[in-house]
Amino acid sequence: xxxxxxxxxxxxxxxxxxxxxxxxxxxxxxxxxxxxxxxxxxxxxxxxxxxxxxxxxxxxxxxxxxxxxxxxxxxxxxxxxxxxxxxxxxxxxxxxxxxxxxxxxxxxxxxxxxxxxxxxxxxxxxxxxxxxxxxxxxxxxxxxxxxxxxxxxxxxxxxxxxxxxxxxxxxxxxxxxxxxxxxxxxxxxxxxxxxxxxxxxxxxxxxxxxxxxxxxxxxxxxxxxxxxxxxxxxxxxxxxxxxxxxxxxxxxxxxxxxxxxxxxxxxxxxxxxxxxxxxxxxxxxxxxxxxxxxxxxxxxxxxxxxxxxxxxxxxx
Ligand code: 6CS
Numbered sequence: 291x292x293x294x295x296x297x298x299x300x301x302x303x304x305x306x307x308x309x310x311x312x313x314x315x316x317x318x319x320x321x322x323x324x325x326x327x328x329x330x331x332x333x334x335x336x337x338x339x340x341x342x343x344x345x346x347x348x349x350x351x352x353x354x355x356x357x358x359x360x361x362x363x364x365x366x367x368x369x370x371x372x373x374x375x376x377x378x379x380x381x382x383x384x385x386x387x388x389x390x391x392x393x394x395x396x397x398x399x400x401x402x403x404x405x406x407x408x409x410x411x412x413x414x415x416x417x418x419x420x421x422x423x424x425x426x427x428x429x430x431x432x433x434x435x436x437x438x439x440x441x442x443x444x445x446x447x448x449x450x451x452x453x454x455x456x457x458x459x460x461x462x463x464x465x466x467x468x469x470x471x472x473x474x475x476x477x478x479x480x481x482x483x484x485x486x487x488x489x490x491x492x493x494x495x496x497x498x499x500x501x502x503x504x505x506x507x508x509x510x511x512x513x514x515x516x517x518x519x520x521x522x523x524x525x526x527x528x529x530x531x532x533x534x535x536x537x538x539x540x541x542x543x544x545x546x547x548x549x550x551x552x553x554x555x556x557x558x559x560x561x562x563x564x565x566x567x568x569x570x571x572x573x574x575x576x577x578x579x580x581x582x583x584x585x586x587x588x589x590x591x592x593x594x595x596x597x598x599x600x601x602x603x604x605x606x
Pocket of ligand 1: 298335353411457499
C-alpha cells in the first residue's frame with residue numbers, strides 16, 4: 291500500500307531531504323510505498339495538519355511554529371535564547387531530550403498524532419528592509435512570524451509589530467511592503483530568495499528552527515510491530531542523515547545569498563547588541579507559562595534539564 295506524507299517545504303529543502311531519506315528507507319525495507327507531498331501540493335501547514343489528523347495523510351511534517359494552537363506546550367521552542375543555535379550541543383539535545391522523547395508524545399497523542407521525531411533546521415536569522423542592531427530598530431517594523439502565539443509575544447518583546455502569516459504569503463507581503471521583515475533558517479531564506487525583497491540579514495542568535503514529524507495515530511497504532519519498526523528505523527536513519535546534511539549549510543547559504551545579491555548586508559550582533567534582545571527572555575518565559583497549556587511548567591523545567599545535559603555531553 292501507499293503511505294502519504296506531506297511536508298511544509300520543497301523536496302530540495304531540509305524537510306524534503308529528510309522525507310526523501312525516510313521514503314528511501316521504508317521502501318528498501320518493506321513493501322510499502324511512500325508518496326511525498328511537498329509544500330504547495332496540499333495547501334498551507336494548517337491544511338496538512340487537518341489532513342493528517344483526519345487520516346487522509348499517514349505522515350506529516352509540521353513545525354511547532356504552526357502547532358501552537360493545537361499543542362500549546364510546543365510553543366516552548368519560541369522562548370528566545372533557550373536553544374543553542376547550532377552544533378554538537380544542539381544535536382545532542384535533539385538526540386537525547388526527555389522533553390522530546392518522553393513528555394511531548396502523550397501531548398501529540400491527545401491530538402491524534404504519533405510524534406515520531408523532532409529535528410533542527412538551522413540557526414534562525416532576521417532578514418529585513420532596514421538594518422537591525424537593537425530592539426529600537428524594530429520599532430514599527432511589521433515583522434512576519436509563523437502563526438504561533440508565543441512567537442508573536444517574543445517579537446512584541448523584541449520591539450516589532452508581529453504579523454503572523456502562512457509561509458506562502460511571505461515573499462509577496464515583503465514585495466508589496468505589507469511587512470518589512472521575517473525570520474527563518476538560512477537555507478530557507480536562500481531557497482525562497484528572501485534577499486530579493488529585503489536588504490539586511492542579521493544574526494541575533496535567538497533560536498534554531500525546530501520541526502516535527504508525526505504519523506496519524508490510529509494508522510500508526512494499527513500497524514504491525516514489524517511495520518512500526520520499519521517506520522522507527524527509517525526515522526532514525528533520516529534523523530542522523532539530516533544532521534549530517536546540515537553541516538556547514540548555514541554558511542554556504544549566506545555565501546550563495548551574497549553572491550546572488552552583493553549589496554545584502556550580513557551582520558552578527560555583538561554580545562552588547564544582543565543583550566537587550568536576551569533581556570526579553572524572562573518575560574517571554576513567563577508568558578509561556580501562562581499560555582503554554584497545563585504542562586508548560588513541566589516542559590520548560592525538563593527542557594532546561596535536557597539542555598544542561600546536552601551542554602555537558604558536548605563538553606562545555
Ligand atoms: O517560515 C515558515 O513558515 C517556514 N519555514 C521553514 C524553515 N519551513 C517551513 C515553514 O513553513
